[in-house]
Amino acid sequence: MASAEEASRPFAGxxxxxxxxxxxxxxxxxxxxxxxxxxxxxxxLDEPVKETILxxxxxxxxxxxxxxxxxxxxxxxxxxxxxxxxxxCVTLALLLQGGAADSDDQGGPQFAEVFVIIWFGSIIITLNxxxxxxxxxxxxxxxxxGYCIMPLTAAMxxxxxxxxxxxxxxxxxxxxxxxxxxxxxxxxxxxxxxxDSQPPNRKALVVYPVFLFYFVIGWMILTFSPSx
Amino acid sequence: MASTxxxxxFQAFEEAGNxxxxxxxxxxxSIEDEGGKPKRAAAYSPGGNEEDxxxxxxxxxxxxxxxxxxxxxxxxxxxxxxxIETHHVKERIIGSVRPWPVKNxxxxxxxxxxxxxxxxxxxxxLVFAIAISGNISNFLxxxxxxxxxxxxxxxxxxxxxxxxxxxxxxxxxxxxxxxLWRNNKIxxxxxxxxxxxxxxYGYSLAIYIPAVVLWILPYxxxxxxxxxxxxxxxxxxxxxxxWPAVRDDHPKVMISILSTIALLNxxxxxxxxAYFFSKPxxxxxxEISTAAQAIKATSSx
Numbered sequence: 001m002a003s004a005e006e007a008s009r010p011f012a013g014x015x016x017x018x019x020x021x022x023x024x025x026x027x028x029x030x031x032x033x034x035x036x037x038x039x040x041x042x043x044x045l046d047e048p049v050k051e052t053i054l055x056x057x058x059x060x061x062x063x064x065x066x067x068x069x070x071x072x073x074x075x076x077x078x079x080x081x082x083x084x085x086x087x088x089c090v091t092l093a094l095l096l097q098g099g100a101a102d103s104d105d106q107g108g109p110q111f112a113e114v115f116v117i118i119w120f121g122s123i124i125i126t127l128n129x130x131x132x133x134x135x136x137x138x139x140x141x142x143x144x145x146g147y148c149i150m151p152l153t154a155a156m157x158x159x160x161x162x163x164x165x166x167x168x169x170x171x172x173x174x175x176x177x178x179x180x181x182x183x184x185x186x187x188x189x190x191x192x193x194x195x196d197s198q199p200p201n202r203k204a205l206v207v208y209p210v211f212l213f214y215f216v217i218g219w220m221i222l223t224f225s226p227s228x
Numbered sequence: 229m230a231s232t233x234x235x236x237x238f239q240a241f242e243e244a245g246n247x248x249x250x251x252x253x254x255x256x257x258s259i260e261d262e263g264g265k266p267k268r269a270a271a272y273s274p275g276g277n278e279e280d281x282x283x284x285x286x287x288x289x290x291x292x293x294x295x296x297x298x299x300x301x302x303x304x305x306x307x308x309x310x311x312i313e314t315h316h317v318k319e320r321i322i323g324s325v326r327p328w329p330v331k332n333x334x335x336x337x338x339x340x341x342x343x344x345x346x347x348x349x350x351x352x353x354l355v356f357a358i359a360i361s362g363n364i365s366n367f368l369x370x371x372x373x374x375x376x377x378x379x380x381x382x383x384x385x386x387x388x389x390x391x392x393x394x395x396x397x398x399x400x401x402x403x404x405x406x407x408l409w410r411n412n413k414i415x416x417x418x419x420x421x422x423x424x425x426x427x428x429y430g431y432s433l434a435i436y437i438p439a440v441v442l443w444i445l446p447y448x449x450x451x452x453x454x455x456x457x458x459x460x461x462x463x464x465x466x467x468x469x470x471w472p473a474v475r476d477d478h479p480k481v482m483i484s485i486l487s488t489i490a491l492l493n494x495x496x497x498x499x500x501x502a503y504f505f506s507k508p509x510x511x512x513x514x515e516i517s518t519a520a521q522a523i524k525a526t527s528s529x
Binding site: 082109130131132133201202203204205208209212215216219220221223224225 | 241303306307309312313314315317349352353356360363377378379380382475
């Protein structure tokens with residue numbers, strides 16, 4: 001009985017709680033961290049431009065290394081950025097120029113075509129993955145797909161170097177091996193990041209479009225023929 | 229007391245009992261899976277119940293509880309067309325190339341769950357397969373000729389894409405409109421939704437992917453054999469799927485619809501072969517190259 005009374009005591013005064021209107025409510029809404037954050041903003045404004053650019057470049061370079069050794073890390077997913085994919089896309093499109101695309105209409109891909117294929121293809125694959133119920137976000141997926149083009153861009157650079165030496169059967173065999181290896185590497189790297197976000201009975205449905213995407217890019221690289 | 233009992237008496241149980249007696253295969257609700265899908269596996273018996281589709285289709289549609297009407301401008305509307313798994317896609321692709329035993333693709337494989345994944349990615353794969361195979365076959369045909377300069381020909385990808393995607397979307401649209409128009413005139417037991425028709429057409433293109441890869445080899449007899457084989461398989465699947473929908477119709481209309489389906493299929497296949505895959509014509513090529521050399525010689529002097 002006594003314990004029940006004790007238990008009800010905290011609630012005893014609730015029935016006649018009222019706030020008098022002449023009690024001023026005052027306080028200080030200040031976040032204790034704000035002063036240091038203001039210092040940070042000022043410091044990034046004051047830092048030299050080289051420092052700002054290098055910080056972003058270091059982040060991009062860090063992600064390149066994560067693509068080179070595709071462990072199950074979440075660095076690509078956590079801090080996604082689209083600088084790396086843009087750099088790679090522009091590099092690849094520039095390297096694919098200067099081919100047999102003089103004034104001939106049936107030549108290689110134009111700069112805009114490469115751009116459209118890469119970005120439009122990435123968007124379609126991302127939409128496909130999200131429609132199938134993936135947990136990865138839109139820009140994270142674009143980031144992963146863009147960064148995993150890096151092996152193919154490296155293969156394109158190697159192919160151009162090989163083509164300087166000649167364009168016979170041996171060079172074709174070498175280029176075929178290089179492009180196939182980098183295509184396999186790209187697909188493997190991107191599925192290492194993307195496949196985890198899908199339930200296991202749909203993994204193949206998500207991996208196949210990625211395979212097709214990198215296959216088409218690899219085909220564009222392999223069929224690049226220099227103008228004579 | 230007796231009157232209130234009569235007012236609250238459920239009529240539905242009697243109906244279900246009566247219907248159960250006359251048709252053991254009809255779909256029924258079971259109280260346990262209140263929020264789940266009804267047991268679809270029991271509903272369809274492929275291979276003979278031609279009178280049943282209407283009753284069982286109506287029941288599953290009304291009782292399934294998963295056909296929410298979501299507006300078509302939301303993301304969720306399109307998500308319901310991607311509600312499939314890997315083995316479903318495999319089964320549908322295999323079913324689209326195998327017209328035996330005689331069955332209806334929509335009833336057996338789609339089962340009221342049409343998907344957009346298969347049609348879209350099969351069409352995309354076919355577009356790139358045609359472009360790449362055409363490129364390789366041109367290269368092989370002209371291999372060894374001194375005047376030939378290899379070009380990747382990326383323009384052909386856009387042309388192939390236009391042709392394939394318009395076949396896979398516009399022809400189902402026209403067919404769906406035609407079936408709807410005929411359904412207004414003649415009450416047919418079987419009616420297909422637009423997505424189901426798109427799905428059938430998309431999966432029926434799957435047989436062309438290996439056929440197109442076979443066309444790389446520059447042998448005319450091989451190309452014609454594979455085109456005829458692919459046409460027979462995919463055409464028969466299409467015709468057998470739409471046969472129940474039009475057979476109650478006037479015979480002339482039925483024959484014209486079915487023959488249009490087959491004819492468009494043939495046109496697509498032969499058109500792709502003719503445009504993307506050049507025939508090896510050695511005599512003509514030699515004449516042209518010697519004439520070109522003669523012209524060059526005369527112009528340089």
